[in-house]
Amino acid sequence: MVEDIYMHKSKTKEGREKMRAIALKLGLRPPSRKGIKLSAIVIEKLKKYWSGRPRGPYSEERKRKISLAHLGKHRSEEHRRKIGLALLGNKYSLGRKMSDEERKMRSLAAPRGEKSYSWKGGITPINAKIRASLKYRLWREEIFKRDNYTCVWCKDNKGGNLNADHIKPFSWFPKLRFSFDNGQTLCETCHDWKTKMDLKVFRGKAVPLNIIYA
Numbered sequence: 001m002v003e004d005i006y007m008h009k010s011k012t013k014e015g016r017e018k019m020r021a022i023a024l025k026l027g028l029r030p031p032s033r034k035g036i037k038l039s040a041i042v043i044e045k046l047k048k049y050w051s052g053r054p055r056g057p058y059s060e061e062r063k064r065k066i067s068l069a070h071l072g073k074h075r076s077e078e079h080r081r082k083i084g085l086a087l088l089g090n091k092y093s094l095g096r097k098m099s100d101e102e103r104k105m106r107s108l109a110a111p112r113g114e115k116s117y118s119w120k121g122g123i124t125p126i127n128a129k130i131r132a133s134l135k136y137r138l139w140r141e142e143i144f145k146r147d148n149y150t151c152v153w154c155k156d157n158k159g160g161n162l163n164a165d166h167i168k169p170f171s172w173f174p175k176l177r178f179s180f181d182n183g184q185t186l187c188e189t190c191h192d193w194k195t196k197m198d199l200k201v202f203r204g205k206a207v208p209l210n211i212i213y214a
C-alpha cells in the first residue's frame, strides 16, 4: 500500500536520496506539494498566523520554550509512527546526554496514571499493593530490628542488602503475611536462593527442608 507521509527535507543530497530509498523500500511516498493551490481563506489564515511571529531559525531560548511547552504531550500511535519515519536517519539524539535538569523536567511532565504510556487499566496486582502498604513496611522494619539487621543464615549485615523473607511464602500463606513469627531477615544472596527453593517446594518439585519451613 502506498501511503503519503510527510518527511523533513534533508539538507544534503545524499540524505535526501537515502530517505527516498527508505521510503520506497517501505512502500511510502512523500507527498508532493507541487501544484497545490491554497485557497484564499487558507492564505489569509496563514498570513494572520505568521504576522508578527518570529520565523526560523529559532534562537536557543525560543527552542527551549517550545521544547518545554511540548513536554509531556501525548501523541497517538499513528503520530509517533509518522515522527519516527520522518526522523529516519536523523542522528541528533545519538550519544546526546540529557542534562539533569532536562531529565527532571521530562520526568515531572510525563503523564501520570491512566494517561501514562504504561497504564494497564488500573490493575496494580493486589500483592504489589500489599507490599507497598504501610502495614507491610512496618512489618518488614520490625523483622529487621528483631534480627539486628543481620542475615539470619550467613550473618551478612551490609546495609541495603537485606530482605524481610516470609519463611512460609507470601503467595501460599496469605494468613501469615503479617505474622512476625513467619518473618526472617535474609541477605540478597540467601533470599534469592530461598525464593528459588520456595518455588520448587511449593510446586512439588523438591522436598521441603525442615530447617527452612519448620
Ligand SMILES: [Zn+2]
Binding pocket: 151, 152, 153, 154, 155, 156, 186, 187, 188, 189, 190, 191
Ligand atoms: Zn545471607
